[in-house]
Amino acid sequence: MKRLELVDSPYLVREAKVCEARQMTKSERYLKIVLKDAHDLDHEPGQFVMVSIAGVGEAPISICSSPTKEGYFELVVRNVGKVTSAIHKLEAGDTVGIRGPFGRGFPVRILEGNDLLFVAGGLGIVPLRSLVDFVIDNRRDFGRVNILLGCRTPQDILFRDEVALWEKRIDVNFSCTVDRADPEWKGHVGVITSLIPGVDLDPDRTFAVVVGPPIMYKFVIKELLKKGIPEKQIIVSLERHMKCGVGKCGHCQIADYYCCQDGPVFSYDEIKENIEAL
Ligand SMILES: Cc1cc2nc3c(=O)[nH]c(=O)nc-3n(C[C@H](O)[C@H](O)[C@H](O)COP(=O)(O)OP(=O)(O)OC[C@H]3O[C@@H](n4cnc5c(N)ncnc54)[C@H](O)[C@@H]3O)c2cc1C
Ligand code: FES
CATH class of the missing domain: 2.40.30.10 (Translation factors)
Incomplete structure (x- = not known):
């Protein structure tokens, strides 16, 4: 046997x-x-x-x-x-x-040579950091880089030291906003969508990579589409309850996709019919 x-x-x-x-x-x-x-x-x-x-x-x-x-x-x-x-x-x-x-990670080879707009809400910075650091470590392979970070309060900002370094880089445009400021906070106050209209970008050569709580996607994507970024160039990473992690148990299904295997990274045009249910 x-x-x-x-x-x-x-x-x-x-x-x-x-x-x-x-x-x-x-x-x-x-x-x-x-x-x-x-x-x-x-x-x-x-x-x-x-x-x-x-x-x-x-x-x-x-x-x-x-x-x-x-x-x-x-x-x-x-x-x-x-x-x-x-x-x-x-x-x-x-x-x-x-x-x-x-799972399927971010489409690094497709992103190469293009401008990038990262949009991270709350804990979304966690998966996104793997890509931001990859891009920074291979900086010449990518075009303009914009990073938008949104947190509930200044105390909720993760990776503070690294975020401070992103802010200082001349080859990265970084903006951060908080929903609720404290007396020391000198930065922007408001939801993350309020930062998007002010970003200077060429929509045809920009890929937006969005990770955050489910409620954020619908509103952020609406703003990105208003900026003229094509649906195929809006990349999201989704979360679902998972058990097996390898496409066998069906726990993580989103329409025809298993989030664990076909995702967690999707382009907006792949999942747009289901965005309301996210
Ligand atoms: C692809 C993927 C990546 C993730 N990455 C991270 C990460 O980097 N850091 C991190 O802290 N968490 C991450 N999560 C979420 C994490 O997996 C869940 O919080 C964890 O499974 C909860 O397990 P638990 O036994 O502690 O909670 P439980 O006791 O099982 O549940 C506690 C509460 O959390 C809810 N919950 C459980 N799993 C999820 C889920 N997947 N989505 C939404 N709500 C859930 C339950 O409904 C319940 O209300 C990720 C999830 C996925 C699918
Ligand atoms: S977690 Fe089992 S199919 Fe995705």
């Missing part, structure tokens, strides 16, 4: 070690992870992994580091329930289970 070969199975949980763990905000925790069986995860920007905690369960989490950073990968996890609260208890030196990388 043929022996069941698990080595390449998408269900195989790989052992990994947390080499750095720290609280970023009250509800978000940063983890730097190394695999025990390989030097690199071999992922594309925008893909995700299934993170498992023995005896608790498994959750899909976006890889927030660029593949240009070798020997480790990074995650940011918001504590919302059973698995994510167990992930929040992880400290440096602990072991964690990893499956993946899974």
Whole structure:
């Protein structure tokens, strides 16, 4: 009888070690992870992994580091329930289970040579950071870069040090807005859509990459279409409840697509019929 070969199975949980763990905000925790069986995860920007905690369960989490950073990968996890609260208890030196990388990431080869407009709302900066860092590490391969970041309050801004560096770069236009300011905040106040009309762009050669909470997509996409960006050039990354992560269980279905396998990254023209249901 043929022996069941698990080595390449998408269900195989790989052992990994947390080499750095720290609280970023009250509800978000940063983890730097190394695999025990390989030097690199071999992922594309925008893909995700299934993170498992023995005896608790498994959750899909976006890889927030660029593949240009070798020997480790990074995650940011918001504590919302059973698995994510167990992930929040992880400290440096602990072991964690990893499956993946899974899903269709951002279309890096298609983006090359074009201008980019990144639109990140809240936790959307987490998956988007894998692409922003990839673009910055390969800056000559891309045209103009605009980054728009929207957060509820100044305290909710993740990756503050890196965001400050993006702001200083002369080859990146960066704008940030918060819904509610505090007395120290000197920047823009308002929802993220309010930043879009002021962006100077050539719609024919601009790809917009949008990641944020479900409510954001409809309004941001409306503004991007008003700017004349073609539907095919609006890229979104979506979230759905997931179980298998590999297109087998049907938990993550959006119309004819499985979010885990056909996505999580889609172009607007692929999913526009379903945008109201997001
Ligand atoms: C492709 C993908 C990438 C993701 N990347 C990240 C990431 O980088 N960082 C991060 O913190 N989270 C991310 N998530 C969300 C994360 O997977 C869920 O928060 C997690 O599975 C919740 O598990 P739990 O056991 O802690 O919560 P549960 O106890 O199962 O649920 C707690 C609450 O969260 C809701 N919930 C659970 N899963 C989802 C979901 N997928 N979408 C919306 N609501 C959900 C439940 O309905 C419930 O209200 C991602 C999800 C997907 C599909
Ligand atoms: S999570 Fe099972 S089909 Fe997508």
